[in-house]
Amino acid sequence: MDHQHVKVNLSRGDAKNKNEDDMDLRRGPWTVEEDFTLMNYIAHHGEGRWNTLARCAGLKRTGKSCRLRWLNYLRPDVRRGNITLEEQLLILELHSRWGNRWSKIAQHLPGRTDNEIKNYWRTRVQKHAKQLKCDVNSKQFKDTMRYLWMPRLVERIQAAAGAGASTSSEVINPQNIVQIDHNTCVTNSSTATASSDNSFGTPVSDLTDCCYNYPQQQQDCFQLVGESLISPTGYFHHALEFQGAAAAAIDHQQNTTQWMDGANFSDNLWNIEDMWFLQQQLNNNVV
DNA sequence: AACAGTAGCAACCGCCACTCG
DNA sequence: GCGAGTGGCGGTTGCTACTGT
Structure with a gap:
């Protein structure tokens, strides 16, 4: 045809x-x-x-x-290219608040279109939900986002800010990160977008990358710098408590029997932690 | 090298709300 | 008030590039 x-x-x-x-x-x-x-x-x-x-x-x-x-x-102001860490964080946060209100979410990501965000969500986020064998709208998955992905994104943003503070236009201003509520955070797009080249943030592959590259030792060195800067320790107690336990659980799991379909997750730390997290939720029904 | 499967993304579809005559 | 026209939105489709076998 x-x-x-x-x-x-x-x-x-x-x-x-x-x-x-x-x-x-x-x-x-x-x-x-x-x-x-x-x-x-x-x-x-x-x-x-x-x-x-x-x-x-x-x-x-x-x-x-x-x-x-x-x-x-x-449109001349359309941004193209990888979704940055900050943008990922924003998308996760805003989606948790508004759901599939893509255009509304897009309003907070200057230069990004609702279509692009929608595609990002479907191809990256929903992919992980699928891998975890849970519904993207389920409480388990939402909690995984809130207590795992988002804290890690924050940490990576901060790590990038520290590592790249002296280089290029990809410096991340910690002041751009603001507290939204007790458990979540979001970058302040209004300040973040003030960068002159309209390319704020750290280009990054995706959530998987975020998880695979997560530096374990950083769990012990979070610090609060100024009132507006997120301290993962402070804001993400649940996540860190979980992460500590998760590490132990992973050790345990790797030395014992496999679960969850018996799949081999030895090369996929992310899935292991997610699975453990979900399992914990199912067991305890609390986070 | 060839093929199959998958991921990413541009574009389309269908519905709905709003405006205006 | 009503209907046609319009724009906007979320969901879906299908093409293409990439990756694995």
Whole structure:
């Protein structure tokens, strides 16, 4: 089937495309020429009125398609590239508060689109939930995020701030990290985004990377620096209590029988800890 | 090298709320 | 008040690049 030229199947809500029903509309990936046309038109006439815009610009696309292309890709302030540690932390925190309100979450991540955040969540976070064999909306998984991933992200952010304090534009300002509530934290996007090159934060691969590279010895050296700086020890008692116990549990587990499907997790510290954490929750029903 | 499976992401779909005539 | 037009949002799909065998 030719995906480039098809009749648009109009939904009830899209009845306004009546006129477009009679014309062939392009679908699928945008070409460089189309991008240029759209950018050029918006540069001269501004955005909005997308159906009219599409027509007047001579684009054989729906208004929706033009809008999406502009917002998610062509807009000059769109940030591309890896989601940074700070952004990951923000996403986890905001998602825990608002759920799948991607656009609302995106408002707090300047330059990031709701689509990008949504994709990040689905491909990275949900992947881990799947690996852990638990529902992404379950309490267990949410607690794992709150008490494991987020504290570790904070620690890595701080570690990066310490290690890279003298280098480049990736310096992380501890003041950007603010307390949200007793158990969670979030970077202060308003200050974080004040960096002149619009590239605050530490580029990082993903949560798995965060977990694999977690320096165990840091558990003992958290410190409180200033009132606005998160102290993992202070704010994440549960997490650290857990981590200490987790280490023991891991030792125990590695020396004893395997559990949870009998899978071999010896090369996957992250999963081991997660599994242990979830197991503890199931046993104790408290965190 | 070839193939299969998987991950990441751009784009589309369908629904809904809002605006305006 | 009503219906058409529009924009926005969350969910889903499908393509492509990557990775493992």
